[in-house]
Amino acid sequence: MATIRDVAKHAGVSVATVSRMINGTGYVHEDTRRNIETAIKELQYTPNEVARSLYKKKSKLTGLLLPDITNPFFPELARGVEDEMQENDYRIIFGNSDEDRDKEQDYIQTFVQNNVVGVIASTNSPDTDTYRKLAIPVVFLDRTADDSPSVYSDGREGGRIAAREMIARGSRRVTVMQGPKHVRPAQDRFKGAVEMLKEQGIDYNVVQTSSFSFTDAGTWAEQLFRQYPDTDGVIASNDIVAAAVLHEALKLGKKVPEEVQIIGYDDVPLSGILNPALTTIRQPAYDMGRAAARLLIAFIENKPIEQSTLQMPVTFTERDTTRKAEQ
Amino acid sequence: MATIRDVAKHAGVSVATVSRMINGTGYVHEDTRRNIETAIKELQYTPNEVARSLYKKKSKLTGLLLPDITNPFFPELARGVEDEMQENDYRIIFGNSDEDRDKEQDYIQTFVQNNVVGVIASTNSPDTDTYRKLAIPVVFLDRTADDSPSVYSDGREGGRIAAREMIARGSRRVTVMQGPKHVRPAQDRFKGAVEMLKEQGIDYNVVQTSSFSFTDAGTWAEQLFRQYPDTDGVIASNDIVAAAVLHEALKLGKKVPEEVQIIGYDDVPLSGILNPALTTIRQPAYDMGRAAARLLIAFIENKPIEQSTLQMPVTFTERDTTRKAEQ
């Protein structure tokens, strides 16, 4: 790898001049500029970001911490973040936390050890020293903490909508699936749904689940219909679980949506191609990722910030696992 | 952030001693060790990886380049890579290439600018200077190049299996979907399928597709049944497309698998919960990711390497979009 010294020597100038020309700081004569440029070309020089980072105590690196990229909601988020970052010349150090505090800590630590200029995190414990002590900006994604910059959607409202639409379409023995206890967004949507069910005086049951994994989803689905065989409406904790419930319902010979209605959550890409296609509460994942990155960059670059807390809209996405609403 | 100098001062020793104790290089008296340890604790010191990287010209950073994390095949791969890396204290700088040479170049460049010690790449152009000129080890994932370290599965064989099983189950007017022209694995499986179809003298049509995106998949599916309404077997280019074809077939009132059989490719997690569940050719994505990371680490750490080219097995995963084989 050629260094700035090589370039300087090759161009017959000092490293300072090369540095100035590269960074566009200070004057440099047209002729010498030309010399330096050809030197750079010939040596295929590219600046060593590590040295830069050491000197400036700032890098072009950013940390992204997500629970599990294997859950189809997160790739959308990640892609949004990545696209925005890459368009602004930032790079991403990526890690999966598995919602585990230790792993999370560990990643955050290596983020700072590597001089990242900011981090985007999807965590259940934003209100901890792990984040409070950070000297760099943090944006929470898909999660919130009061007064902390964050991009998320209104889980409670999403849950309420799901329940409301389910009731409006005639289900009267509803089963609400409660996602993992320590996952905030899962609990928010759960609470929202239960709230609405109670308000409307509708009978409901709860099935507890402890993960969002594809492999477990089938188990929750079986359990659901074993415990509540006469349920006529399922509000799932996310689309994966909803898909598993749909699968199980059809396997048991139940007609969807005639006998059982199902509403998912997230609107991950696969939801639209299920059979029947899944009715769900949509979160604009990709946009959320982009927004979070945009916000973080604004902090990093000290740009003006209108709002440091963005609540994105959730929308009822009606497809074929629900009946037409009664007028 | 506390530096090694702070620790040294705090412990009343020189930085050299602190460094020695941290890295376990050279002797250090038991008493001073204790002093240093408490100093580290009190100051919450963690070594600056950037400074380390600058001096040693080596980091704990690794580059991972994938086409598109939004395609559900890749999160599995990525997770495998990440798990193995993280267990070995390596971190990942991640980027999506969109199968685009420029983006790819760009990422590779910033990888080296950041002193990564190795890269894992899923690329269609492994045989280019971009990779040949790299001074650090590279492992190609899901793609191969002769003699280059790589982890992939046998696409041609996968295609052959798909066609063979489709024929064995009675389809006689098969449609093979050809994935994006520039994506090697897609072409391999396509060729394999066509090869087998020809060998067996079975009538077949080809539908060309140019992406793996969820949004486009529906279009290919519609087009397929418009052009070849009497097809009785579809070999899709991957599971996403297969899911779309399944969706469309049912929408058109076709019985699956009675009137149309469908075979996908990859066995992404969603395949098992489709209705009917998708028969597909499985690639062990997670394991492939792990294997690639393990291989890369072996290169990085100069460990002995048995095989630098790993071809993982593809397996026919029989579910419900195909009929029982004729005995």
Next chain:
DNA sequence: TTGTATGCGTTATCAG
């Protein structure tokens, strides 16, 4: 307009 010297935080060499 350009060059010299210094320091960013670490590790390794070498002398003590």
Next chain:
DNA sequence: CTGATAACGCATACAA
């Protein structure tokens, strides 16, 4: 067993 010190590649203050 320990401490000065040079060097990694770069950007900046200051001189020229």
